[in-house]
Amino acid sequence: MVSKITDGIQVSVETYYQTEFSDPTHGEYMFAYQVSIDNHNNFPVKLLRRHWYIFDSNGEQREVEGEGVVGVQPILQPGEQYQYISACNLRSEMGKMQGSYRMMNADTHQMFSVKIPPFEMIAPSKLN
Numbered sequence: 001m002v003s004k005i006t007d008g009i010q011v012s013v014e015t016y017y018q019t020e021f022s023d024p025t026h027g028e029y030m031f032a033y034q035v036s037i038d039n040h041n042n043f044p045v046k047l048l049r050r051h052w053y054i055f056d057s058n059g060e061q062r063e064v065e066g067e068g069v070v071g072v073q074p075i076l077q078p079g080e081q082y083q084y085i086s087a088c089n090l091r092s093e094m095g096k097m098q099g100s101y102r103m104m105n106a107d108t109h110q111m112f113s114v115k116i117p118p119f120e121m122i123a124p125s126k127l128n
Contacts, residue, residue: 004117008041009103013119018087024125029090031121033097035069036083039076041105046075047082049102052116057094075106093123 003012014034021030039045052064067073074082088097098118104111 002117002119004115005040006114007103007112008039009045009101009114010036010038010040011101011114011116012036012038013117015119015121017121017123021087022123024093024123027091029093029121029123030087031090031095032085032087033119033121034083034085035116036081037074037076037101038081039078042078043108044075044077044106046104046106047073047101048104048111050099051102052097052099054088054090055096056090056092058092060091069101088121090121093126094121096120 001012001014003010016032018030018032022028047068049065049067050069054062054064070084070086076082096118099116101114101116102111103114
């Protein structure tokens with residue numbers, strides 16, 4: 001698991017190789033990742049947008065941007081945590097992701113950016 005705190009928001013990510021959704025003979029590798037977002041501030045925050053950079057070890061790079069996460073724009077009160085699970089497909093056995101969330105202080109409406117720490121996705125066969 002990797003973790004980073006930016007402006008009082010802690011983002012932690014853990015990855016899982018999805019054997020049942022992968023087909024290495026056709027260059028298809030599926031990874032799930034669980035994200036935990038903790039609000040360590042004394043004010044509520046709203047997650048507005050996500051921006052991901054996805055790097056595949058075959059040299060392919062992708063960028064994904066959009067509203068919220070998994071279809072929602074969660075509001076986290078002080079001390080609250082929000083968790084979600086999503087997935088990423090790669091064309092090789094290894095890759096990494098990193099990015100940022102666009103957040104808003106729900107009291108002052110001030111916007112700020114929270115870094116998502118880089119995390120690796122590695123198929124178990126590559127670890128042998």
